[in-house]
Amino acid sequence: MALTIGVDVGGTKIAAGVVDETGEILARTRVPTPADPQWAVDAIAQAVRELKEEYPEVAAVGVGAPGFVNRDRSTVIFAPNIDWENEPLKQRIEELTGLETVVENDANCAAWAEFRFGAAAGYEDMVLITVGTGIGGGIVLDGRMHRGRFGVAGEIGHLNMVPDGLDCGCGGKGCWEQYGSGRALRRYGREKAAADPIAGKRMLELNDFVAETIRGIHITEAAAEGDPLALECYAELADWLGRGMADLAALFDPGVFVLGGGVSDSGSLLLDPVAEAFETYLTGGAHRPRAEVLLATMGSAAGIAGAADLARV
Numbered sequence: 001m002a003l004t005i006g007v008d009v010g011g012t013k014i015a016a017g018v019v020d021e022t023g024e025i026l027a028r029t030r031v032p033t034p035a036d037p038q039w040a041v042d043a044i045a046q047a048v049r050e051l052k053e054e055y056p057e058v059a060a061v062g063v064g065a066p067g068f069v070n071r072d073r074s075t076v077i078f079a080p081n082i083d084w085e086n087e088p089l090k091q092r093i094e095e096l097t098g099l100e101t102v103v104e105n106d107a108n109c110a111a112w113a114e115f116r117f118g119a120a121a122g123y124e125d126m127v128l129i130t131v132g133t134g135i136g137g138g139i140v141l142d143g144r145m146h147r148g149r150f151g152v153a154g155e156i157g158h159l160n161m162v163p164d165g166l167d168c169g170c171g172g173k174g175c176w177e178q179y180g181s182g183r184a185l186r187r188y189g190r191e192k193a194a195a196d197p198i199a200g201k202r203m204l205e206l207n208d209f210v211a212e213t214i215r216g217i218h219i220t221e222a223a224a225e226g227d228p229l230a231l232e233c234y235a236e237l238a239d240w241l242g243r244g245m246a247d248l249a250a251l252f253d254p255g256v257f258v259l260g261g262g263v264s265d266s267g268s269l270l271l272d273p274v275a276e277a278f279e280t281y282l283t284g285g286a287h288r289p290r291a292e293v294l295l296a297t298m299g300s301a302a303g304i305a306g307a308a309d310l311a312r313v
């Protein structure tokens with residue numbers, strides 16, 4: 001099975017590509033995600049048909065969906081951004097395209113891409129942590145995607161880190177992503193700059209001196225210049241990430257953690273303090289081998305390449 005199609009279904013766009021066995025994307029297409037959940041299904045099928053016309057030899061389709069996907073990789077149990085509930089996506093895409101299809105959780109696809117072709121290539125056990133607006137993740141154990149009994153494993157952003165902590169979009173309180181995500185970083189910047197405008201001068205300067213609307217890019221720019229308060233924001237973020245990773249290491253003992261998502265674009269600004277915090281919080285840290293902490297390397301291709309490759313296995 002040389003060529004397969006991978007589809008990355010996002011809340012705003014559907015991106016699809018023809019992918020070979022090495023993870024290389026040979027052709028791509030993308031369309032905006034329609035607001036109607038059934039039109040979204042049609043748009044996926046249309047993107048697949050378009051690519052199949054160009055590469056008639058494609059053998060299967062992998063669709064990465066942003067939500068809960070059942071264990072047999074056929075049905076989207078729930079995808080809030082697309083308004084899918086128990087959507088039989090495998091069956092629908094197969095009917096509309098004539099190609100064998102599997103459906104996967106989008107974060108699993110990204111994790112699989114890093115495992116097969118990216119930062120975690122060569123490892124058998126890995127955890128991907130996507131640090132974006134929230135925290136997403138995917139877990140590969142003994143060389144296999146870990147899906148869990150119901151297919152919904154790896155929702156690591158909702159580990160309960162703080163009893164009765166900040167409200168989370170999931171309905172819970174104190175979830176990890178409220179403290180270790182891009183949105184949390186933004187909050188640290190806003191709070192710290194408002195509390196101490198003198199120390200926060202550089203971050204404030206970058207946002208026309210308005211603390212309430214400081215964004216991640218302002219914090220990152222200031223931190224890259226060495227601004228102490230911006231670096232403190234990164235340190236706080238990293239501290240929370242390191243705590244959670246120590247818990248994940250206690251559970252899964254991975255060989256490597258891969259940091260992806262938008263915040264990981266800041267490179268060593270994120271990586272270095274996270275690796276340090278992980279070491280600090282790792283149980284029995286001095287007496288055990290330690291997992292590597294690496295940055296993701298697949299970038300925006302991960303969703304497509306991972307979905308396509310999971311259609312083969």
Ligand SMILES: [Zn+2]
Pocket residue numbers: 157158168169170171172173175
């Ligand atoms: Zn939550």
